[in-house]
Amino acid sequence: MGNKSVSISVVRRLPRYYRFLGELLNHSVQRISSRELSQRMGLTASQIRQDLNCFGGFGQQGYGYNVELLHREIGNILGMNQHKKTILIGVGNLGRAILSHMAFEEKGIEIIGLFDRSEALVGEKIGGLTIAHTDELEAFCRERQPKVAILCVPKYTAEDLVVRLCKLGVNAYWNFSHYDIAVHHPGTVVENVHLGDSLMTLCYEVKEMEEPSAPQGGKKE
Amino acid sequence: MGNKSVSISVVRRLPRYYRFLGELLNHSVQRISSRELSQRMGLTASQIRQDLNCFGGFGQQGYGYNVELLHREIGNILGMNQHKKTILIGVGNLGRAILSHMAFEEKGIEIIGLFDRSEALVGEKIGGLTIAHTDELEAFCRERQPKVAILCVPKYTAEDLVVRLCKLGVNAYWNFSHYDIAVHHPGTVVENVHLGDSLMTLCYEVKEMEEPSAPQGGKKE
DNA sequence: TAGATTGTTAATCGATTAACAATC
DNA sequence: TAGATTGTTAATCGATTAACAATC
Numbered sequence: 001m002g003n004k005s006v007s008i009s010v011v012r013r014l015p016r017y018y019r020f021l022g023e024l025l026n027h028s029v030q031r032i033s034s035r036e037l038s039q040r041m042g043l044t045a046s047q048i049r050q051d052l053n054c055f056g057g058f059g060q061q062g063y064g065y066n067v068e069l070l071h072r073e074i075g076n077i078l079g080m081n082q083h084k085k086t087i088l089i090g091v092g093n094l095g096r097a098i099l100s101h102m103a104f105e106e107k108g109i110e111i112i113g114l115f116d117r118s119e120a121l122v123g124e125k126i127g128g129l130t131i132a133h134t135d136e137l138e139a140f141c142r143e144r145q146p147k148v149a150i151l152c153v154p155k156y157t158a159e160d161l162v163v164r165l166c167k168l169g170v171n172a173y174w175n176f177s178h179y180d181i182a183v184h185h186p187g188t189v190v191e192n193v194h195l196g197d198s199l200m201t202l203c204y205e206v207k208e209m210e211e212p213s214a215p216q217g218g219k220k221e
Numbered sequence: 222m223g224n225k226s227v228s229i230s231v232v233r234r235l236p237r238y239y240r241f242l243g244e245l246l247n248h249s250v251q252r253i254s255s256r257e258l259s260q261r262m263g264l265t266a267s268q269i270r271q272d273l274n275c276f277g278g279f280g281q282q283g284y285g286y287n288v289e290l291l292h293r294e295i296g297n298i299l300g301m302n303q304h305k306k307t308i309l310i311g312v313g314n315l316g317r318a319i320l321s322h323m324a325f326e327e328k329g330i331e332i333i334g335l336f337d338r339s340e341a342l343v344g345e346k347i348g349g350l351t352i353a354h355t356d357e358l359e360a361f362c363r364e365r366q367p368k369v370a371i372l373c374v375p376k377y378t379a380e381d382l383v384v385r386l387c388k389l390g391v392n393a394y395w396n397f398s399h400y401d402i403a404v405h406h407p408g409t410v411v412e413n414v415h416l417g418d419s420l421m422t423l424c425y426e427v428k429e430m431e432e433p434s435a436p437q438g439g440k441k442e
Numbered sequence: 443t444a445g446a447t448t449g450t451t452a453a454t455c456g457a458t459t460a461a462c463a464a465t466c
Numbered sequence: 467t468a469g470a471t472t473g474t475t476a477a478t479c480g481a482t483t484a485a486c487a488a489t490c
Binding site for chain 1: 226233235236239262263298299301303305313314315317319321323324325330368369394395401403404410414415417418419424433
Binding site for chain 3: 007009010044045046047050060061062063
C-alpha cells in the first residue's frame with residue numbers, strides 16, 4: 001500500500017478524536033458525519049476526512065462513520081491494545097501525580113518499575129510496585145527489557161540517565177525534564193511535556209490580550 | 222509599526238529560546254550567532270532569525286546576538302516581568318505537583334488562591350496559602366480579581382467552574398482537564414496540557430518505530 | 443577594509459481547506 | 467431513485483528554508 005509516514009500534525013489530533021468518539025459512544029451515538037463531528041470539535045469536516053484517510057477508509061458514503069468502529073480503529077492505530085513495558089524514574093510530587101492520574105493500562109502502557117535516587121524513597125510501595133534505587137537500573141533493564149521510560153527528574157539527572165538507558169535498549173521517552181533528548185540522541189522517540197513552556201505561552205497570550213501587540217524594543221533609532 | 226499578530230508556532234518556540242539563552246548566560250557566553258544557536262537547538266538559523274524578527278531587530282550584523290540582552294527581551298515579550306493574579310483549582314496530586322514544581326513568580330504568575338471542593342482539604346495550608354472551598358470562588362474573585370485560573374480538576378467539574386469563572390472575569394486558563402474551554406467559550410485564552418494525549422502520541426510513535434506503518438484495516442475488499 | 447552575520451525578500455515545502463465525482 | 471456524505475484531487479494558505487543585499 002506504500003503508506004508514506006503520517007505527519008505528526010495528524011498524529012497529534014488522533015487522541016482528541018479518540019476522546020470525542022469515546023464520549024459519543026458513552027452517549028450511545030451510533031453514527032456521526034465528518035460535518036457534525038467537525039462542529040463539535042471546532043475543526044473543518046475536510047480536515048477530519050483527510051486525517052482519517054491517512055489510515056484507511058473508515059466511513060461510508062451517504063452514511064458517515066460508525067462511532068464504535070472508528071473509536072476502536074483509532075485506539076488500535078494509537079497502539080492502545082499493546083502492553084509496552086515502561087519504567088518511571090523520579091517518584092517525587094510530579095512522578096506520583098502522573099502515576100495516580102494517568103490510566104496507563106488503557107493506553108497500552110504497563111508500568112513495571114519505579115526508580116528514584118533518594119534513599120528515603122527506596123523501598124516505598126506505590127500501587128503494587130516498590131521504588132528501587134536508580135543504581136539498580138542496569139540490572140533491572142537487562143532482565144525485564146523495558147521499552148519506554150518516563151522521566152520525572154531534573155535536567156542534569158536526565159542527561160546521565162538517558163545515556164545509560166539508551167545503552168540498555170530504552171529508546172522511547174516521555175520526558176518531563178528540560179534535557180533535550182532528541183537533539184542529543186537521534187534515533188530515540190521522544191514526547192516532551194514542557195509544563196513551563198506551556199505556562200509561558202499562556203502568559204504571552206494573556207499579555208497580548210490585554211495590550212495587543214505593543215511594538216517591542218527592537219532596532220536602535 | 223503595524224505588527225500583524227505573531228503566529229502561535231513562533232510564540233511556542235520562544236520559551237525554548239529563553240531556556241537556551243538562560244543557559245548560555247549561566248555559562249557566561251556573551252554573544253551568539255543564529256547559526257551557532259541553531260546547531261545547539263536543532264533548528265535552522267533562518268528560522269531563528271525569522272522568529273526573532275517578528276518582535277524586533279535584536280541582533281547586529283557581523284556580530285550576532287548579545288545573549289544577555291536577547292534573553293531579557295524574550296522574557297519581556299513573554300511577560301515574565303508581570304504579576305498576573307492567578308488561582309489554582311483542584312489541589313489533588315496533580316495540583317500539588319504543579320504548585321511545588323513550577324517557578325511561578327519568575328514566570329510572571331502570582332498564585333493568590335487555592336481552591337478545592339473536598340471538605341477534607343479545605344483549611345490546609347500550602348506554601349503560605351490556605352485552601353478554600355470552591356463555594357468561595359465568587360466572593361474571592363469579586364474581591365481579588367484574578368485573571369488566570371489553573372484547572373487541575375476532572376472534566377465535568379471544569380465545565381461548571383469555567384462558566385462561573387468567565388462571569389467573574391477570569392478569561393485565561395491553564396487547563397489540565399479534558400473540557401474544551403476554547404470551543405465553548407470563545408474569547409478566552411486557553412493553554413491545554415493534555416497529558417493523556419501526549420502519552421498516546423508517544424505510544425503511536427513507539428508502535429511506528431517497531432512495525433513501520435503497517436497498513437490499517439480500512440476499506441472492505 | 444575584509445569578514446561575518448544580520449534582516450528581509452523570494453522560493454519551497456507542507457498543511458489545511460474547498461470542491462466534486464464516486465457511491466452508499 | 468434521490469439525498470447524503472465519503473474519499474480524493476486540486477487550490478489555497480501559512481510556515482519554513484534559502485538566498486542575498488545591507489551593514490556592523
